[in-house]
Every structure is written in structure tokens, then in C-alpha cells.
Amino acid sequence: MATLLADKYEARKAEVNERFEQLRANEEKLNRIFAEIYNMVGEVPIEVEDKYVSVARIFDTADEIPESYKGNKYVRTKRDEITSLMSYAVGCMFGRYSLDVDGLVLADQGDTLANYVAKMPDANNITFMPDEDNVLPICDDEYFEDDIVGRFVEFVRVVYGAETLEENLRFIADALGGKGTPRQVIRVYFLKDFFSDHCQTYKKRPIYWLFDSGKKNGFKALVYMHRYQPDLLARVRTDYVFAQQERYRTQIGYIDDALASAEKGERVKLEKQRKKFVDQLEETAKFEEKLHHLADQMIAIDLDDGVKVNYAKFQDVLAKIK
Incomplete structure (x- = not known):
């Protein structure tokens, strides 16, 4: 209902x-x-x-x-309540929480989706399935099927119903504040503020880690430390970063074709877009090199060492904790 x-x-x-x-x-x-x-x-x-x-x-x-x-x-405030809801939704996306059972679900080192399914009362009727590969990309547009904004919208639809989806998204966006459509406002929150809010909630010991290429937002993605596997960085690199770089190259190619016949007013707009994609491509290229270096090491973590020690192992590719 x-x-x-x-x-x-x-x-x-x-x-x-x-x-x-x-x-x-x-x-x-x-x-x-x-x-x-x-x-x-x-x-x-x-x-x-x-x-x-x-x-x-x-x-x-x-x-x-x-x-x-x-x-x-x-x-x-209302914003605090809404950001708490969004944090819970991310927890459901990773399988830390579930709409079908109370309490923590995946909270042991190396937990997988199979562990999640095994803990469900009805494995064939799961209300909201967590992300399969433990990677939630956060980009400035919906490039991936498991884009975090798309998954959040689906969470709201599942929990509160399809009929009220758009009205509920507007309520969320109004609470967050900002300009644009509800989905744009929600995307900006995930891009700019979610991780800092998460770090504040967890006293600078985040359990959701943010891969971050830099200020140009070339590539960002959240992962859940309890589901970390040594091949995670390699999967982030091959399944997400490479794909994102190819999209930037494609967009630059489209713009170059359009510039050949564009009039002056349109040319200014296209050149601005082109510069953005070029900057993002350059940023992700540098990020990919760092990611490649760490991915080849197949680094293991031990949750008993604590967040600070484990996070530091990947500090070259993760967002700074402030």
C-alpha cells in the first residue's frame, strides 16, 4: 500500500x-x-x-x-531524519540491514550475498536485494545499472509504494535543500555530503568506504568494508573505472562532431561540456594508475585491526576522512 x-x-x-x-x-x-x-x-x-x-x-x-x-x-531537524533514512537505505543496498529481518545481517568479515540470502526467512521472496558486487557507483549522471541514486529511488519505491514515489522523492529533496529535480538534488547529496555525514555518524571510522578520483567527480563509488574481498579493487578498476573512461571518450567524440557545425552560442556550451569530460577523463586516468598498483597487490584486511588501520592501506584511492 x-x-x-x-x-x-x-x-x-x-x-x-x-x-x-x-x-x-x-x-x-x-x-x-x-x-x-x-x-x-x-x-x-x-x-x-x-x-x-x-x-x-x-x-x-x-x-x-x-x-x-x-x-x-x-x-x-527534518534533514537529519531524511539523511538517516538515506543512510539506512545504503545499509540495505549493501546487506548490512534488511527490510525482511531485524538487526544487522551482513556484519562479519568477508560476508557475501550468499550469506545474506541464507539469513532470509524466505530466500525466494526477498523484499529488497542488496547490491551483488558490493560496489555502488556515485557519478554525476546515471551511467551504471547499480548507480546509487537509481538504487535509492528503487528503495523508496519498494518501501513506500510506486503511487507516491515522485511525491516522496520531492519531500526528500525539499528536506535536503538544493536546486534541480528531486533526483538531481539527491544525486548532489550522495556526491558531496553523504560520506562526510557518514564519517561524522561513525566518529571518523567509516564502514562504507568511498573510492574517490578527485574534485572533478570523475569517479566515485561506495563499498562496504565487511564485504571486502582482496579482488575488490581489481573489479572496481575493470568493471567501473574502465567503463567510465570509455563513456568520457565517447562523449568527447560526440561533442567534437557537434562542434564541427555548431553555431557560436551552442559552441560555447559544447566547449564547456567538452572541458568537463576531458578533465574527468584525465582525473580518472591518474586514479586508475593508483588503483592498478593497489589492485595487483590483492591486499587483505583484518577487521580486528580496526577501520583506521585498514582504511590507511587504501588511502591513495579513498576519500580523505575529515
Whole structure:
């Protein structure tokens, strides 16, 4: 049955904010009890300030947060709720979570899709299947079948229904902020902000790793460290980077053909597009060399060593943790 994400958000906000007020009331009741026990009524504060209530409180926007809540680390906004949903969706894409069972699913070193299927109550009727090869490309357009934006849109369709898909995507995009169509806004978030938000959530110890060619966004892709296999880098290189480079060459070729007969106004636009593709191609060429060097080593990791140690092994091709 189709569901509006806006309705789900409002229901969650009401539940969370009611819990906030209930905790405040409980704490004030305890303060009053202890003040009476120790004969300190009127000498100690009974009321609990907003910033000291230690459970979540949701506001639609940051501008709506009163000054009295400043300093409360549990305060959240609609954007925070939506980015948490997007993080959960990525977890489902990798098989860390599932729509069919509670809790963690794939969380052991070297887990595969076969391990995921084996943990399902009905292997023939899985609601949302994780990515097969543990690589979710993030490009500035939908070049790959398992493009992260395409997979996220499918996740929203599966969870909330096809009938409300476009309205739900608009709600998500409005919460994120930005210009363009809902899919464009969502793509920009995955390109620019998802990894930094993920690093913040996991205290600079990300479990989803971002392959990143550089500032030109020539190539980016997320992988899940628990599903890492020594041949992963080789697969990223051959199945994704090479394919992306070929697309850039093709686009440059199309533009060169168009420039031969383009008028002045159109020529400016085409030359700008050409420069973008040339820059991305050059960036991915340098990235591919680094990736090739590491891929040939078939590097193994040990989750017991921790994220920091393992991430450093691939620092030449992974995004910097800030």
C-alpha cells in the first residue's frame, strides 16, 4: 500500500517530541521529590532547561530551533531524519540491514550475498536485494545499472509504494535543500555530503568506504568494508573505472562532431561540456594508475585491526576522512 513519507515523518516527529516532553516532566517530578525530601523547595531549580533534556527533539528546520535548545546535542531537524533514512537505505543496498529481518545481517568479515540470502526467512521472496558486487557507483549522471541514486529511488519505491514515489522523492529533496529535480538534488547529496555525514555518524571510522578520483567527480563509488574481498579493487578498476573512461571518450567524440557545425552560442556550451569530460577523463586516468598498483597487490584486511588501520592501506584511492 502506497505511503506518504511526509505522513511518516510527522508521526515520528510527534512521537519523538512527546517522548522529549515526557522525559522533561519525569525529571522535573524527580527534582521536586528530592527537593521535598531534603527540605530544599525554593532553593534548588525544579524546571529542566530545554538544552539539558537528553533525548531527541525534532524541528523542521534549523531556523526553528529556539535559543533555549542551543547546546542540546540531541536536537534534530527534518534533514537529519531524511539523511538517516538515506543512510539506512545504503545499509540495505549493501546487506548490512534488511527490510525482511531485524538487526544487522551482513556484519562479519568477508560476508557475501550468499550469506545474506541464507539469513532470509524466505530466500525466494526477498523484499529488497542488496547490491551483488558490493560496489555502488556515485557519478554525476546515471551511467551504471547499480548507480546509487537509481538504487535509492528503487528503495523508496519498494518501501513506500510506486503511487507516491515522485511525491516522496520531492519531500526528500525539499528536506535536503538544493536546486534541480528531486533526483538531481539527491544525486548532489550522495556526491558531496553523504560520506562526510557518514564519517561524522561513525566518529571518523567509516564502514562504507568511498573510492574517490578527485574534485572533478570523475569517479566515485561506495563499498562496504565487511564485504571486502582482496579482488575488490581489481573489479572496481575493470568493471567501473574502465567503463567510465570509455563513456568520457565517447562523449568527447560526440561533442567534437557537434562542434564541427555548431553555431557560436551552442559552441560555447559544447566547449564547456567538452572541458568537463576531458578533465574527468584525465582525473580518472591518474586514479586508475593508483588503483592498478593497489589492485595487483590483492591486499587483505583484518577487521580486528580496526577501520583506521585498514582504511590507511587504501588511502591513495579513498576519500580523505575529515
